[in-house]
Amino acid sequence: MNTNLRTLTQPLWIGRIIAAIGAVALLGYPLVSQDTYYQNMIILSLVFAVGAGGLNIITGLAGYVSLGQGAFIGLGGYTIGVLATRFDGVSPWFWVPAAGVVTALVAVLLGLVSLRSRGPSFVIITVAFLFLTQVIAINWVGLTNGTAGLTLPLPSWDRDIINWPFYYALVAVLALQLLMTWWIRRTKFGMGLVAIREDETKAATIGVALPTHKILAFVASSVFVGMAGAVYGYYLTFIDPRGMFSILISVQIVLSLLIGGKATLWGPVIGAFAIEPLNEYANNSLGGGNTRLFLFGGLLMAVVILLPHGVLPAVESFLYRRRTTGKAGLVGARIGTGGSLASLTSYAERVPPPDHGATPAPALLEVSGLRKSFGGLKAVDGCSFTVPEGSITGLIGPNGSGKTTVFNLIDNTIAPDAGVITLAGRRIDTLPSWERAHLGLGRTFQITRLFGEMTVLENVVAAQRSFSWRQLGRIAVSGPEAAAADELLEFVGMRAFRDQKAQALSYGQRKLVELAQILMLDPKIILLDEPAGGINPVLIERMGEMIRELNSYGKTFLIVEHNMPFLLDLCDPIHVLARGSVMASGTPEDIKTDPHVIDAYLGDDFQLEQEAVQ
Ligand code: ADP
Ligand code: MG
Numbered sequence: 010m011n012t013n014l015r016t017l018t019q020p021l022w023i024g025r026i027i028a029a030i031g032a033v034a035l036l037g038y039p040l041v042s043q044d045t046y047y048q049n050m051i052i053l054s055l056v057f058a059v060g061a062g063g064l065n066i067i068t069g070l071a072g073y074v075s076l077g078q079g080a081f082i083g084l085g086g087y088t089i090g091v092l093a094t095r096f097d098g099v100s101p102w103f104w105v106p107a108a109g110v111v112t113a114l115v116a117v118l119l120g121l122v123s124l125r126s127r128g129p130s131f132v133i134i135t136v137a138f139l140f141l142t143q144v145i146a147i148n149w150v151g152l153t154n155g156t157a158g159l160t161l162p163l164p165s166w167d168r169d170i171i172n173w174p175f176y177y178a179l180v181a182v183l184a185l186q187l188l189m190t191w192w193i194r195r196t197k198f199g200m201g202l203v204a205i206r207e208d209e210t211k212a213a214t215i216g217v218a219l220p221t222h223k224i225l226a227f228v229a230s231s232v233f234v235g236m237a238g239a240v241y242g243y244y245l246t247f248i249d250p251r252g253m254f255s256i257l258i259s260v261q262i263v264l265s266l267l268i269g270g271k272a273t274l275w276g277p278v279i280g281a282f283a284i285e286p287l288n289e290y291a292n293n294s295l296g297g298g299n300t301r302l303f304l305f306g307g308l309l310m311a312v313v314i315l316l317p318h319g320v321l322p323a324v325e326s327f328l329y330r331r332r333t334t335g336k337a338g339l340v341g342a343r344i345g346t347g348g349s350l351a352s353l354t355s356y357a358e359r360v361p362p363p364d365h366g367a368t369p370a371p372a373l374l375e376v377s378g379l380r381k382s383f384g385g386l387k388a389v390d391g392c393s394f395t396v397p398e399g400s401i402t403g404l405i406g407p408n409g410s411g412k413t414t415v416f417n418l419i420d421n422t423i424a425p426d427a428g429v430i431t432l433a434g435r436r437i438d439t440l441p442s443w444e445r446a447h448l449g450l451g452r453t454f455q456i457t458r459l460f461g462e463m464t465v466l467e468n469v470v471a472a473q474r475s476f477s478w479r480q481l482g483r484i485a486v487s488g489p490e491a492a493a494a495d496e497l498l499e500f501v502g503m504r505a506f507r508d509q510k511a512q513a514l515s516y517g518q519r520k521l522v523e524l525a526q527i528l529m530l531d532p533k534i535i536l537l538d539e540p541a542g543g544i545n546p547v548l549i550e551r552m553g554e555m556i557r558e559l560n561s562y563g564k565t566f567l568i569v570e571h572n573m574p575f576l577l578d579l580c581d582p583i584h585v586l587a588r589g590s591v592m593a594s595g596t597p598e599d600i601k602t603d604p605h606v607i608d609a610y611l612g613d614d615f616q617l618e619q620e621a622v623q
Contacts (some may be wrong), residue, residue, distance in 0.1 A: 023328060028275060037182060039173050048172045052244060054285040055179035056082065059237035060258070061265035061277030062186045066230040068263075069271035072206025073127065073225065077119070077135030079258035080142045083229045084112045084239020086245075086253045090159040091152055092242070101162060105239045107176070113228045115142075120227035124153025124220055127209070136256070143254035158249030161242065175244040179237060183278070186233040191274055193229060197490070198481040200463075200471040202226055203272075209459035213442035214420050214452055216473035216530055225481070260305055261288065270319025279321055284308075370397040372431075373565045374534050379418055379428030381411075381589075388414045390589035392428070396534065401556060401566040403580030405573075405600075407609075411589040412569040413455050416536050420452045422447055432531065447475050451532030455539045455569075457519040461512030465503060465522050468511050469494035469525050472529035497525040501555065517544040524555070534565040537618060541572045553579055577601065585609075 019172060032073040038046060044553040064078045088108035093101040123134045146153045153159065164171060193199040201222045204212035213219055230450075242248045261284055269280025291301045372395035379392040389411045396402040406412055419430055420497050421442040430438040437445050459468050470485040483490060501521040506514065512521065520540060540556070541549040553575060556566060570576040576583070577597040585606050587595040593599075594604050600606055 034097045039176055045172060048176060050289055051174055051287055052179060055183055056237050056282035057261055057265050057285055058278045059183050059186055060234050061281050062190060062263040063230040063234040064262055064266050065190060065277045067226050070202040070206060070264060071226045074132050075135040076132055076259050076263060077139040079261045080139040080254060081112050081234040082238035082241060082258060083142060083253035084115055085235035086242030086248045087146060087153060089239035089242045090161055090248050093161050094159055101243050103235050108239035109232045109236040113232040116227040116231035117224055120224040124223060139254060139256060139259060143250050146250035146254060156250060158247055161246045163246060175240055178240045178526045182233050182237050187274060189229060195484050195486050197473060197483050197485045200467055200485045203463055204460050204471045207462055208458055210422055211458040214422060214446060215471060215526060216443050216446035218443045218476050263274045264305060264309055268320055270321035273321045276319050276321040370399050372396060373398040373433055375431045377429050379412055380426045381418055382426060387589055389418060392590050394591050394594060395582045396565060396567050398565055401560050401580050402565060403576045403583035404569045404586060405576060405583060406586030412586055413538055416452060416538050420450055446530055449533030451527035451530045452536040453523045453527060453538055457523045459511040459519055459522055463511055464508050466491060466494055466507040468522055469497060469526050469529050472526050474530045494529060497528045501525045517548050520544060537568045539568055539570055541575050549575060
């Protein structure tokens with residue numbers, strides 16, 4: 010039973026029937042009706058559907074709101090306009106794919122420029138981009154003929170079927186785009202995009218290469234829009250900068266996506282086919298111009314307030330609730346006992362730790378001179394320690410001593426002020442988070458950071474153990490990827506929850522899923538930030554067993570934990586952190602008896618916490 014209402018991979022059967030009826034009606038309409046008014050309306054709706062479908066990739070999946078989407082339609086229109094007026098003998102249709110390529114290339118540029126911005130500043134960049142393209146179209150007179158516009162060759166076919174080629178070309182572009190979106194949402198690439206939407210910093214720590222994903226998302230969100238823009242330009246036969254790069258086109262696209270439903274497959278199509286007729290109506294019967302703006306503004310507000318997820322998700326959730334009333338939800342379900350990793354081959358490989366004989370194990374992770382200040386507060390202040398290969402190393406210290414910040418610096422969730430970090434002899438402190446993950450660094454968060462809107466399975470398969478183009482295109486939600494994730498979920502005892510949304514899980518369940526998620530990276534070293542914090546005693550015991558089992562397969566651990574019996578039992582060596590630097594290191598016995606440690610840490614805090622644990 011799938012409960013992920015907004016997933017694109019399992020549309021309800023009702024949805025499939027409606028989509029099939031819609032497709033047949035769309036394909037058959039020009040054959041049964043000669044009414045060019047309605048044909049025109051459908052052609053415009055198709056253009057907006059493709060525009061909104063493209064926006065769905067960057068906004069719906071990746072979470073980056075763009076108001077510049079209309080520029081891609083304009084770029085497509087101008088590509089065909091410029092080329093068709095220059096190459097007389099060539100059919101303008103030839104330039105439609107070229108428009109897709111040109112638009113995608115410009116989108117790559119926009120992606121590169123906006124890589125480091127997010128939220129409102131990203132929106133502003135996209136608006137600026139739209140105006141910039143318009144200004145260029147106006148002023149590059151040699152290429153675009155400026156404000157005088159371009160007139161394309163008139164269609165050469167029979168007047169009776171004058172609209173048909175445009176109509177069916179747009180249907181084909183829309184179909185291709187829907188296919189692409191459906192496919193993307195099933196791939197590792199699509200998982201990466203949704204992960205970026207849900208929590209970009211966290212996505213980077215599980216190996217999602219952010220720049221590549223964002224730029225590819227821009228390409229995917231623009232290529233078919235450029236082609237639709239080209240067909241549209243040819244259909245209009247006359248294009249000018251004000252018409253092709255009007256911000257109203259972008260607004261209508263955004264509105265279509267929001268009304269239909271972000272991150273759904275059909276939402277943008279439904280939205281576009283609802284908004285465009287309304288737009289026509291406002292133009293023809295309500296006086297156009299300002300009425301249209303008023304209408305759009307009002308609608309936008311109404312949607313944001315009344316249907317924050319859009320029409321399609323609202324309908325789906327209504328149908329879903331009707332279908333499943335009385336079914337047990339998460340509340341009664343219990344965490345499984347878990348299995349072993351015995352059969353696991355591809356992920357979390359079982360390589361026993363190397364035997365170093367009498368010589369001490371080499372350092373797998375080495376941190377030296379790490380520093381980080383927040384304003385005047387020195388959270389980490391010259392912190393140095395090593396984690397021997399094959400060990401379960403502990404890191405303890407009073408609250409606020411900088412343990413979590415040390416983790417944040419090691420995986421680049423926060424940039425350090427100074428310090429050297431090496432992993433397996435290689436300096437990693439200048440690398441972005443995802444490259445550290447690819448080199449074998451896995452890290453859980455003190456307050457777990459799962460992707461709430463994704464299912465448990467999707468959370469696990471979102472992890473990328475290395476970067477390759479082939480991997481990005483690999484199907485994530487079924488096949489070997491899903492099988493590996495299933496096995497890891499079985500190991501942590503969460504297989505039964507694979508199709509639940511992560512946001513519905515309890516605190517302890519989240520910790521288990523986050524562990525499975527980073528195991529998907531097949532990490533060399535696993536950093537656990539308070540794995541036993543806030544979970545029940547049975548689960549604490551199970552957590553200890555899992556850590557030992559994974560360690561026997563060759564995984565090295567660095568564990569921050571306040572539960573002293575748990576930690577002293579599990580870890581050797583142990584480093585003690587005080588005010589951001591290591592004040593003592595040694596075996597559990599050394600630590601328990603070190604007068605400085607007892608004085609500084611175990612003396613007061615430790616006893617208090619011991620009581621709290623009991
Ligand atoms: P611990 O995990 O050992 O309890 P932390 O590393 O979370 O400690 O915090 C160390 C100190 O740094 C605390 O005083 C905390 O308030 C401060 N700190 C941590 N993160 C930030 C941040 N992002 N901005 C400002 N101060 C922070
Ligand atoms: Mg902490």
